[in-house]
Amino acid sequence: xxxxxxxxxxxxxxxxxxxxxxxxxxxxxxxxxxxxxxxxxxxxxxxxxxxxxxxxxxxxxxxxxxxxxxxxxxxxxxxxxxxxxxxxxxxxxxxxxxxxxxxxxxxxxxxxxxxxxxxxxxxxxxxxxxxxxxxxxxxxxxxxxxxxxxxxxxxxxxxxxxxxxxxxxxxxxxxxxxxxxxxxxxxxxxxxxxxxxxxxxxxxxxxxxxxxxxxxxxxxxxxxxxxxxxxxxxxxxxxxxxxxxxxxxxxxxxxxxxxxxxxxxxxxxxxxxxxxxxxxxxxxxxxxxxxxxxxxxxxxxxxxxxxxxxxxxxxxxxxxxxxxxxxxxxxxxxxxxxxxxxxxxxxxxxxxxxxxxxxxxxxxxxxxxxxxxxxxxxxxxxxxxxxxxxxxxxxxxxxxxxxxxxxxxxxxxxxxxxxxxxxxxxxxxxxxxxxxxxxxxxxxxxxxxxxxxxxxxxxxxxxxxxxxxxxxxxxxxxxxxxxxxxxxxxxxxxxxxxxxxxxxxxxxxxxxxxxxxxxxxxxxxxxxxxxxxxxxxxxxxxxxxxxxxxxxxxxxxxxxxxxxxxxxxxxxxxxxxxxxxxxxxxxxxxxxxxxxxxxxxxxxxxxxxxxxxxxxxx
Numbered sequence: 001x002x003x004x005x006x007x008x009x010x011x012x013x014x015x016x017x018x019x020x021x022x023x024x025x026x027x028x029x030x031x032x033x034x035x036x037x038x039x040x041x042x043x044x045x046x047x048x049x050x051x052x053x054x055x056x057x058x059x060x061x062x063x064x065x066x067x068x069x070x071x072x073x074x075x076x077x078x079x080x081x082x083x084x085x086x087x088x089x090x091x092x093x094x095x096x097x098x099x100x101x102x103x104x105x106x107x108x109x110x111x112x113x114x115x116x117x118x119x120x121x122x123x124x125x126x127x128x129x130x131x132x133x134x135x136x137x138x139x140x141x142x143x144x145x146x147x148x149x150x151x152x153x154x155x156x157x158x159x160x161x162x163x164x165x166x167x168x169x170x171x172x173x174x175x176x177x178x179x180x181x182x183x184x185x186x187x188x189x190x191x192x193x194x195x196x197x198x199x200x201x202x203x204x205x206x207x208x209x210x211x212x213x214x215x216x217x218x219x220x221x222x223x224x225x226x227x228x229x230x231x232x233x234x235x236x237x238x239x240x241x242x243x244x245x246x247x248x249x250x251x252x253x254x255x256x257x258x259x260x261x262x263x264x265x266x267x268x269x270x271x272x273x274x275x276x277x278x279x280x281x282x283x284x285x286x287x288x289x290x291x292x293x294x295x296x297x298x299x300x301x302x303x304x305x306x307x308x309x310x311x312x313x314x315x316x317x318x319x320x321x322x323x324x325x326x327x328x329x330x331x332x333x334x335x336x337x338x339x340x341x342x343x344x345x346x347x348x349x350x351x352x353x354x355x356x357x358x359x360x361x362x363x364x365x366x367x368x369x370x371x372x373x374x375x376x377x378x379x380x381x382x383x384x385x386x387x388x389x390x391x392x393x394x395x396x397x398x399x400x401x402x403x404x405x406x407x408x409x410x411x412x413x414x415x416x417x418x419x420x421x422x423x424x425x426x427x428x429x430x431x432x433x434x435x436x437x438x439x440x441x442x443x444x445x446x447x448x449x450x451x452x453x454x455x456x457x458x459x460x461x462x463x464x465x466x467x468x469x470x471x472x473x474x475x476x477x478x479x480x481x482x483x484x485x486x487x488x489x490x491x492x493x494x495x496x497x498x499x500x501x502x503x504x505x506x507x508x509x510x511x512x513x514x515x516x517x518x519x520x521x522x523x524x525x526x527x528x529x530x531x532x533x534x535x536x537x538x539x540x541x542x543x544x545x546x547x548x549x550x551x552x553x554x555x556x557x558x559x560x561x562x563x564x565x566x567x568x569x570x571x572x573x574x575x576x577x578x579x580x581x582x583x584x585x586x587x588x589x590x591x592x593x594x595x596x597x598x599x600x601x602x603x604x605x606x607x608x609x610x611x612x613x614x615x616x617x618x
Contacts, residue, residue, distance in 0.1 A: 038326065038329060039100075039329070039332070040099070040100070041099075041100065041101065041102050041326075041329065041367075042098075042099045042100075042367065045104070045366050045367065049366060049368070053365040053366055053368070054368075056362075056363040056364065056365040056369075057364060057365050057366055057368040057369040057372060058369075058372050059362055059363060060359050060362035060363050060364035060365075060369040060372070060373075061364075061368075061369040061370065061371065061372020061373040061375070061376070062372060062373075062376060063243060063245065063358060063359075063362040064107050064355055064358055064359045064362065064364075064369070064373045065372070065373045065374070065375070065376025065377060066245035066248045066376065067245050067247060067248065067354075067355055067358055068090050068107070068109050068355060068373060068376070068377065069087070069090075069248060069251075069376060069377065069380055070247040070248055070250075070251045070395075070396070070399050071086075071109070071110065071247060071352070071355070071399060071403065072086035072087050072089060072090040072109060072110045072377070073086040073087060073272070073388075073391075073396055074086070074247075074396040074397070074399040074400045074403070075110035075111060075112055075115040075400065076089070076110060076115070076347070077185070077188070077393070077396050077397065077400065078112055078115035078116055078119060078181055078184060078185070078400055079110075079115040079116075079118040079119045079122070079139060079347055080118075080119040080122055080123070080135055081118075081132065081135060081136055081139055081347060082132055082136070082275075083272050083275070083388070083391075083396060084275045084276060084385075084388075085136060085139070085345055085346070085347060086110050087377050087380060087381055088280050088341075088344055088345035088346050089109060089110050089143075089341060089345075089346035089347050089349050090109045090110060090374065090377045091374035091375075091377040091378050091381075092337075092340055092341045092344045092346060092374070093108060093109070093337035093338060093340065093341040093346055093349055094108060094109065094337075094370045094371070094373055094374040094377075095370070095371055095374050096333070096336050096337040096340050096341070097333050097334070097336075097337045097367070097370060098367040098368065098370040098371050099367070100329070100332060100333035100336055100337075101329075101330065101333040101334075101367060101370075102314070102324075102325050102326045102329050102330060102333070103314040103317065103318065103323075103325055103330075103367075104323070104364060104365065104366045104367050104369075105314075105317045105321070105356055105359050105360050105364050106310065106313060106314045106317070106351050106356055106359075107351060107352055107355035107356045107358070107359045107370070107373070108310070108334070108337065108349055108350065108351045108352075108370070109349050109351075109352065109355070110347070110349055111306075111309075111349065111350040111351065111352050112177070112178070112181050112400065112403060112404045112407070113173075113174060113177045113178075113181075113305065113309075113350070113407070114302060114305070114306055114348055114349065114350045115181075115347075116177055116180060116181050116184070116440065117298060117301065117302045117305070117348070117440055118139050118142060118302070118347050118348055119184070120298070120439065120440055121138070121142060121295060121298040121299075121302075122135045122138045122139060124294065124298070125138050125291060125294045125295060126138060128195070136345070136347075137285070137286050138291065138295070139347035139348070140285045140286075140342050140345060140346070140347065141285045141286060141287060141291055141292070141295060141342075142295050142298075142299055142302070142347065142348055143285075143338050143339075143341060143342040143346050143347050143348045143349075144285040144287070144338075144339060144342035145292065145295060145296070145299045146299055146302055146303050146306070146335075146338045146348045147334075147335045147336065147337070147338030147339025147340070147341075147342060148335070148339060149299060149300065149303045149335070150303055150307065150331045150332070150334050150335030150338065151331070151332055151335030151336065151339065152335075153303070153307075153331045153335075154328050154329065154330075154331030154332035154333075154335060155332065157328050158328070158331065159311075159326070159327025159328035159329075159330065159331055160327070161304065161307070161308070162307060162308045162311040162312070162327050164308075164448070165304070165305070165308040165448065166424075166427065166451050167424075168416065168424040168425075168427040168428035168431070168447070168451070169427055169428070169431045169444070169447035169448055169451055170308070170309070170312075171409040171412050171413075171428055171431075172409075172413075172427070172428035172429065172430065172431030172432035172435070172443070172447055173305075173431045173432070173435050173440070173443055173444050173447060174407045174409065175407060175408045175409050175410070175413075175432050176431070176432045176433075176434075176435035176436035176440075176443060177404075177407070177435060177440065178404040178405065178407035178408050179200075179408065179436060180200045180435075180436065180440075181400060181401075181404050182400075182401050182404060182405070183200045183203060183204050184200065184203065185397040185400050185401055186203075186204070186207050186397075187203075187207060188218075188222075188270065188393040188394050188396070188397035189218070189219065189222040189394060189397050189398070189401075190207060190210075190211070190214045190215070190218065190219055190222075191214060191215030191217075191218030191219065191268070191269065191270065191394070192207060192210045192213055192214060192215070194206040194207060194210070200436075215267070215268055215269065217263075217267040217268075217269060218267075218268075218269050218270070218392075218394050221254070221263075221269065221392065221394050222394040222397065222398055225250055225254065225394060225395055225398035226398045226401060226402055228246070228249075228250050228253075229246050229247065229250055229398060229399065229402040230402060231246075232244055232246025232247075232249065232250070233246065233402070243358055243361055243362065247399045247402075247403075250395060250398070250399070251391060251395050251396075251399070254391065254392050254394075254395040255387055255388075255390050255391045255392075255395075258271060258390040258391065258392050259387075259390045263392060264390075269392050269393075269394065270392065270393045270394075271389065271390055271391060271392055271393065272388055272389060272390075272391045272392075272393065272396075273389060274389060275385040275388045275389055276385065277381070277382070277385040277386075278381060278382060278385075279344075279378065279381055279382070280344045280345040282343045282344055283343065283345075284343065285342050285343070297441065298441060301440070301441050301444060302348055305350075305444070306334065306348065306349070306350040307330070307331060307334060309350055309351065310330065310334065310350055310351040311325060311327050311330055313351050313352075313353050313356055314330065314351070317356065317360060337349070354403065354406075409428075412428075413425065413428055413429070413432075416428065423454045423458070426450070426454075427447055427450050427451045427454065428447070430443075430446050430447050430450050431443050431444065431446060431447025431450075434446040434447065435447075456503060459498055459499065459501070459503060459504055460503040460504045460507065461504070461507060462496075462497060462498040462504060462507070463497070464494055464495070464496060464497065464507070464508055464511040464512075465477040465478070465494070465495045465497060466478045466492070466493065466494055466495075466515055467485070467493035467494065467495050467537070467594075468485030468486050468487050468488065468493070469485060469486055469488055469598075470484050470485050470486070473595075475493065475594055475595075475598075477495065487519070488598065488601075488602075489602075489605065490530060490531060490532045490533065490601075490605055491531070491532070491533045491534075491535060491598065491601050491602070491605075492512070492515055492516055492519060492531045492533070492534045492535065493535045493537070493594070493598070494508075494511070494512060494515070494534070494535070494536050494537065495537045495539075496508065496536055496537060496538055496539075496540060496541055497537075497540050498540055499540060499541055499542055499543065500541050500544055500548050501543075501544075501545055501547070501548065502545055502546075502547035502548065505547055505548045505551045505552075506551065508551075509551055509554075509555055512534060512536075512555065516531050516534065516564075519531050531564060532563070532564060532565065532601075532604075532605060533564070533565050533567060533601040533604075533605075534559065534564060534565070534566050534567070535567045535568075535569060535594065535597045535598065535601065536566070536567070536568050536569070537569055537570055537594050538568055538569065538570050538571045538572070538575065539569075539570040541571075541572065541575055542572050542574065542575065543574060543575065543578075544575055544578055544579070549578065549579065549582045549584060552579075552584055553582070553584060556584060565589075565601075565604075567589055567590070567591065567597045567600070567601065568589075568590045568591070568597075569590065569591040569592070569593055569594045569596065569597040570591075570592065570593060570594065571590045576590065
């Protein structure tokens with residue numbers, strides 16, 4: 001055995017180096033293996049992959065690919081980019097996510113709301129731009145920055161940020177974004193051309209001023225396309241086994257009609273036009289200080305929205321199928337997908353709830369389905385570019401409109417009001433109006449800030465309920481409308497019920513003093529008067545700050561002068577440690593449960609007429 005010299009002085013010669021023991025080496029190896037496995041989730045599912053999974057993954061991949069093909073091009077149009085870049089964004093990122101993501105069902109790729117954020121960012125950096133390639137470079141740069149930011153957030157374990165976008169904020173933001181997206185597609189529905197603008201209401205005004213120039217054939221075909229897509233949605237709701245890819249069928253039909261009837265030459269209907277054949281050539285995004293500075297704020301917002309939405313979708317299906325999502329690893333996976341994709345012409349992406357649902361319904365078993373999904377896009381780029389030339393723009397716009405109208409959550413807003421969630425109603429309405437009336441960034445920040453402020457407000461004025469005891473020895477809140485719970489003789493029981501912090505601890509002090517004063521001024525059932533014990537239930541208190549400890553010191557000193565004992569129950573270990581260091585438990589007693597605290601108080605009262613005990617910590 002190697003001994004360590006504990007004598008003072010020079011120990012460099014007398015103390016030999018202690019080598020790693022077998023147990024230490026094993027522990028280090030296990031930690032290293034755990035870290036590697038967490039960073040490369042495919043290590044877990046590839047060795048256990050079964051042959052029967054392959055059929056399910058192939059079917060799911062081809063089915064989702066058939067949906068992603070039209071949606072990718074359509075959402076590229078929403079971003080103000082040539083449709084081909086929607087396909088570039090739909091194959092490399094999917095392959096990367098398949099190896100690094102933790103959800104076997106999540107379908108990633110271009111998404112309407114993210115595409116709108118890209119469009120508004122491009123318009124802010126290049127106001128009045130008419131050169132598509134300049135817009136493409138800005139979008140690719142934004143994808144590169146988003147990837148870097150997501151990787152850094154994942155490495156530094158910022159996955160918890162997914163909790164800070166509440167459902168009312170997200171729904172209000174998405175509802176307004178859906179309306180903005182629909183407005184942006186009206187120019188293709190009516191067959192008119194408008195100037196690129198960052199203000200959707202100005203775009204709507206331009207469309208209305210050109211209403212007389214509407215191409216009626218374009219409008220008729222657009223209405224027909226929307227009706228066809230809605231019909232396929234109804235059919236898919238009834239078909240539980242097989243899902244018909246409505247957007248793909250509609251786009252094939254419109255492309256055939258465009259080619260056979262020469263819709264562009266004879267009727268003036270706008271087409272996608274020339275599409276480069278083959279896979280994109282890898283290239284470095286163009287980075288300049290000016291562009292990075294201008295794109296940083298919207299990139300931060302995009303990163304946040306993209307990640308939060310994706311984790312929410314992944315967790316929803318994870319709970320359904322019994323697997324867990326690792327938010328930090330999801331950040332890394334999305335970051336690597338976006339970073340790699342930016343070298344192949346991709347713009348920022350996210351996940352889609354509708355495509356993920358299709359993936360699940362089609363029977364996806366593992367992440368391998370995403371690779372088969374990307375193969376559909378690769379085959380299209382290699383062999384279908386000539387056909388895509390004849391694809392009418394109204395078909396892409398119709399796909400977008402039908403896809404996003406479900407994002408308008410009016411029923412949810414009504415439900416919030418009817419169920420008396422008035423604060424949440426106000427939060428959603430604020431996010432909606434701010435996004436629709438000003439900008440996406442403004443609406444999102446307003447919704448989040450209001451959500452945080454109202455949460456702080458509710459925490460600052462909690463009820464701090466008084467407790468009583470019923471005939472079954474259960475502790476219940478005292479309700480003036482019921483006599484089931486009775487007050488305890490000379491004991492005041494209060495359920496703190498919320499985390500304590502500087503914003504609400506004074507309210508607790510006021511509540512305790514008010515209840516004590518009321519109890520001292522009236523007689524209870526047994527005729528006794530005067531409170532001797534105040535018992536606080538700390539079951540929801542996980543941390544206390546300096547203001548809380550100072551307030552408790554004042555309260556304890558005041559009680560001690562008047563012969564009242566303060567008892568605490570169900571105190572978390574972290575809170576107990578802080579209170580001990582502050583010296584607040586030297587003359588106080590804490591208990592594991594409320595029942596123990598009450599029993600102690602009642603025994604003390606029976607032993608002493610005054611009950612004036614210096615409570616000690618045990």
